[in-house]
Amino acid sequence: MPASKLFTMFEAISRFVQNGSAVALGTAQETLIPFAAGHELIRQRKRDLTLIGTISDILFDQLIGGGCVRKVQAAWVGNVITGSSYNFRRAIENGNTEIEDHSNLTMSMSLRAAAMGVPFMPARTALGSDLFKSNARLKTITCPFTGDTLTAVAAIRPDVTIIHTQRADEQGNAHMWGNMGITREACLAGEYVIIIAEEIVPTDTIRSDPNRVVIPGFRVCAVVHAPWGGHPSPVPGCYNRDHQSFIDYRTASRTPESFADWKAFWIDNVKDRVDYLNRVGKNRMDRLKIKHHLRSAPADFGC
Amino acid sequence: MPASKLFTMFEAISRFVQNGSAVALGTAQETLIPFAAGHELIRQRKRDLTLIGTISDILFDQLIGGGCVRKVQAAWVGNVITGSSYNFRRAIENGNTEIEDHSNLTMSMSLRAAAMGVPFMPARTALGSDLFKSNARLKTITCPFTGDTLTAVAAIRPDVTIIHTQRADEQGNAHMWGNMGITREACLAGEYVIIIAEEIVPTDTIRSDPNRVVIPGFRVCAVVHAPWGGHPSPVPGCYNRDHQSFIDYRTASRTPESFADWKAFWIDNVKDRVDYLNRVGKNRMDRLKIKHHLRSAPADFGC
Amino acid sequence: MKSTITKQAEISDYTPLQLMVTAAAREIANKEIVFVGMRLPLLGFLLAKSTHAPDAIGVYELGIVRDTPAPGSILTMGDLPNLFCAQWLTDTADLMGLLQQGRVDVAFIGGAQVDRFGNLNTSYVGGTKKIKTRLPGSGGACDLASLAKRHIIIMTHEKRRFVPRVDYITSPGYGDGQGWRERVGLPRGGPCMVITNLGILRSDPGTREMVLTSIHPGVTVEEIVANTGWRLCMAPKITRTPIPDDTELAMLRRFDPQGYWTS
């Protein structure tokens, strides 16, 4: 059995994310967003990051507000249930942050190109749109077989892909379930892959279902145990979406000053995971817990 | 609940596969090969089929020997544990059957192109090889971003994709597990998708694990209940590979005459599924059954 | 359950947003494959699904396909009830493949700025050179507008939003008119209508311009013209938008019990 890849959140982030790294995170779009990892990036004052994702709900806005971001490669940056995200708006309007404008399809093809080890992927989207003006990764090409005009989408290779999952073993073999978004391609494309897991389980648990492995251990550099690490986003099998947090964040992020207060309370002054969960509070956690359990029918992987 | 899509094998094949159809089958390469469906194609004397696959073990050889095939688009046609397949050799050497020479990668990209709705996919394989001489679906192109020489692989859209799975509901929602091969892209690319299932289960069973659905019911035209329908290939969770059948087939297929005898016994004179299984025999079936069961750890899909 | 619905349905007041959602829902035919966008379209699909289009299939960009309504109220497509007993949980790319193949019948998108050819801007008010307001961006909207067989735009009717020419095309409509989509290489589709809080505009099949075809109850043509930034053409026959019926209102209250989206 190879050596354990289990790290604390602090160690994993400080070791594998550098200032200037290109980081993919929030790849399931609305579910399983690695908020705990994102907050650690802010706490460690990482700088000049490039953020990669389609839609990562409010996590990108928090990282921008935290001063970590030089560039965003994304399809949508906002607050899914309230609309605009204010740190992002301010950063782009002030010219402090660069944006490469994607659609969900162009972003998934950028990552899939890298996952497949080719420099681009063809698509039929965005033709005639102005995405071509604010995304140098898009060019029109002619299909060598049909003569059709297509969009060529250049590969994006994240230095680090961080995903939140339900369970993993110490070697980084991870089970993830729910909607997948662009998670598979983001993991395959990432040079380093960091797994944040609700639960660390014996290898046997993971091995009992190799189809549910989102990325195998040999492609993973670190595993971090962070229960409720996806909060306030929903994590299938673990907890529901904490809508109130997103509504509160909308209000808090309206001005740099109120965002600073929010950040002090929810990130800077948070000592550890236990402290974070105390701030969320037991009542709220109870409300978010899964009420109607639905266990998957087993599949037999015997021989 | 939409109407049932459950058909007998006879009905499903006669209704959805026409003479001249392009049919993808054997997409997991060595496991879950839909032999029962292939034998029905032979029994119904389908003609001028185009077969699509990477490696489909001996099923393609049987269909060629059955006189069903005008063209093969494949990476490898043989008998996995014995080597050459003789009907295929004879058909190509005599010029009776056309072949488009793929590699596993070019075939998976052909189907993925169709699955994604684009006319081609780029790859880095086969450059300098003679696959370009015997496959008009390959052309070299220049990457518009890097200037690299790449292989463009044109899309293949099967008229019908037939897959063997462990369980499905009557609406065609199917669970499949084990190695996937090119199954996902073949299903997404197929105009019609036929599911052959070891077991027909209540919809609730499938709904308990939407991540294990290989192709959703709305993309499926027919479901067929065929226990042991993958025999002699292995079906994870159901039965092991029947090596002796493959060795016997090697011998039987050496001459057209001995193949005709084999075909009479194993296909033409087989009345129904029960008759087929009687010919396999209870002893052999017992030997092939799963001995060491390993049930997947459950995932909670509740809310 | 049934009796509760009947009781609620007696209250036949409705909000402008409920009217918009109802108008959108009625555009979904039974058995259609619907690519469901964020926010109001979520409700529109639930409404159609639970009334006249029980066999419609809902496709959600983050990797969900549903053929039943979510069992509980949801504020967004990623809410766990929307994953519960889904027909399929998969990769975004697989669903984008359905779109590119031309298997999606209809898609719904919102916008911040629309022009007379149905081009949508959700990226940059003021354009990229002189950014006045940065909006969230495309998400899947550009893909839906590019690739669905038809798409429907839902937005608030204000002069600053209904402009002659959008500052930035996030989601292509008919560009500069007839033939533009074919010319740029888009394989199909186009915006068939814009549903607003005042009325409904539909794309004229000849000119591809968005023309007024329906006015909501209590709204005047003048009001709509005053809130439109281009010289709005009128359809030969302009209808009055039908109001939500009692069943529709009951369903809307069931799916949005707090009125988060429709109050």
Add this chain to the structure above:
Amino acid sequence: MKSTITKQAEISDYTPLQLMVTAAAREIANKEIVFVGMRLPLLGFLLAKSTHAPDAIGVYELGIVRDTPAPGSILTMGDLPNLFCAQWLTDTADLMGLLQQGRVDVAFIGGAQVDRFGNLNTSYVGGTKKIKTRLPGSGGACDLASLAKRHIIIMTHEKRRFVPRVDYITSPGYGDGQGWRERVGLPRGGPCMVITNLGILRSDPGTREMVLTSIHPGVTVEEIVANTGWRLCMAPKITRTPIPDDTELAMLRRFDPQGYWTS
């Protein structure tokens, strides 16, 4: 378990096929990512994994990744014991992505016809115009030969198989020599050696020609030359291929108890 192995190992006879598999296994370094081909390479990987390369990762084209040996004997990669407790069961395309990214260290392939630059033919003896024998085709071989960091060819040493120029390049070697792979656009790699039943040829780093570097016990240089269809060059120093040791033989017997592949 240990004692059983020791007992079996006392029988130190070996077959030529066991020698070939052992020579192949020894080329796998610990922790390498190995793309395991059909037939003999299956055994080679199992042998390496259970001896000197316990942390090697095995990648199988049909969608399997293993970091432990299969728990039972297998005749082919699709046998259920090879899926049992795999590290990953997935799409072929994902593994092809690993290959194209350059993450696969070494791959093994068999062949029917090889030439002095290590090009392989497993498709058409006689070429496509005048087909003499149709062979099964590429499978994944062309991909492994195109994209692994290095690949190793395993085949029977006969004059009709070792030809100056293959009739058809199924799996590219070094084409017509130095610089060819770069010229046609292959991103890396090339055949580093050919392991036969008589000896071992390795690619000369200057000319890219396959030259004789090792002779199996009991075989003469003359025999090898006589069975090679081109004027075989000799390495400056030709070694004697080391025979399988007792542990290796014990493992081979464990993984191929019936001698299906190695007798």
